Amino acid sequence: MTDLPFAVQDVPGKGKGIVATRSVAQGELVLAEAALFTQILSRSNATVLAALARLSGADQRQYFSLANARKGRVPPPIGIFETNALPCGDNDVSRGAAASSAGIFLLGSRFNSSCRPNVNNYWDERMQKITFWATRAIAPGEELCISYMSVLAVREERRRVLQAAFGFECRCVACSRDGAELRASDERRVAIARLYDEVGACQNNPAVGVRKVKTALRLLAEEGLLPHIGLPLYQSAFQFCVSVADVKNAKAWIKKTWEAYCISVGPESEDTLELAVFMEDVRKHPAFDQLPRRTLTGPEA
Ligand SMILES: C[S@@+](CC[C@H](N)C(=O)[O-])C[C@H]1O[C@@H](n2cnc3c(N)ncnc32)[C@H](O)[C@@H]1O
Numbered sequence: 001m002t003d004l005p006f007a008v009q010d011v012p013g014k015g016k017g018i019v020a021t022r023s024v025a026q027g028e029l030v031l032a033e034a035a036l037f038t039q040i041l042s043r044s045n046a047t048v049l050a051a052l053a054r055l056s057g058a059d060q061r062q063y064f065s066l067a068n069a070r071k072g073r074v075p076p077p078i079g080i081f082e083t084n085a086l087p088c089g090d091n092d093v094s095r096g097a098a099a100s101s102a103g104i105f106l107l108g109s110r111f112n113s114s115c116r117p118n119v120n121n122y123w124d125e126r127m128q129k130i131t132f133w134a135t136r137a138i139a140p141g142e143e144l145c146i147s148y149m150s151v152l153a154v155r156e157e158r159r160r161v162l163q164a165a166f167g168f169e170c171r172c173v174a175c176s177r178d179g180a181e182l183r184a185s186d187e188r189r190v191a192i193a194r195l196y197d198e199v200g201a202c203q204n205n206p207a208v209g210v211r212k213v214k215t216a217l218r219l220l221a222e223e224g225l226l227p228h229i230g231l232p233l234y235q236s237a238f239q240f241c242v243s244v245a246d247v248k249n250a251k252a253w254i255k256k257t258w259e260a261y262c263i264s265v266g267p268e269s270e271d272t273l274e275l276a277v278f279m280e281d282v283r284k285h286p287a288f289d290q291l292p293r294r295t296l297t298g299p300e301a
Pocket residue numbers: 013014015016017066067068069083084109110111112113114166167168169170171172
């Protein structure tokens with residue numbers, strides 16, 4: 001990528017960060033970057049040192065210029081790794097540091113965290129690069145942030161995890177709420193997490209499943225977390241409609257699913273391309289017509 005839409009610059013209270021230098025459209029690829037090096041889950045200071053030894057002097061210097069939230073607690077090589085590593089090959093953000101493989105990215109590791117992020121990071125297996133997608137339109141001068149942990153926890157829990165693992169008190173727009181607004185936000189996030197579980201248990205009750213998906217999507221919209229935190233929900237609604245052979249609504253849901261994937265992980269990603277067959281014909285889904293036929297409902301406009 002030559003024309004990057006951002007600059008790495010100082011952000012008050014956060015060290016360095018990534019700031020838009022021009023307008024960024026929703027769904028735009030912000031950055032695709034190969035890892036400086038990766039490590040598997042059972043990493044240690046010794047394995048990081050071994051990887052560093054294979055790098056050039058210039059790359060080693062860049063590595064040691066990255067943030068270290070664990071200064072004084074663990075040796076710098078592993079401290080820097082744990083502060084900056086991003087998941088490679090496991091795109092479930094809720095797994096965070098538990099991803100099976102994680103890597104250091106000289107630019108990508110400069111993204112700060114927000115609990116209402118405007119960028120989604122996604123490991124593109126075919127490109128062997130991490131990709132960053134704007135999930136909302138971003139104005140020049142606005143900071144681009146990913147999320148370092150599951151955003152569906154209450155603020156107290158988010159702050160506890162971010163403080164322990166990354167050494168900062170999160171003051172993002174979601175964490176800066178107080179009073180009734182904070183309570184409402186916490187309640188929404190807890191309700192969304194619960195709805196996620198309940199949707200997963202609705203295979204034999206698709207009408208209830210679709211209703212729960214729509215409630216969760218409404219709450220996600222209120223929290224400013226669509227579309228990327230809703231990806232599995234769109235897909236579940238599609239599957240509920242497919243299972244009862246509701247072709248019209250299945251088509252509407254697969255279109256929504258595909259659009260959400262295009263924005264969050266790009267139109268050419270493996271996960272998006274897997275949906276193409278159903279965009280062509282929803283009847284090709286293995287669960288098609290497996291439950292008694294009925295008409296459910298489609299997505300809200
Ligand atoms: C992966 S680095 C991100 C880039 C880092 N700011 C830098 O200067 O290189 C993670 C560190 O950035 C800082 N950080 C990230 N998100 C932050 C936020 N929302 N508020 C304050 N500091 C944050 C914390 O110091 C954290 O340990």
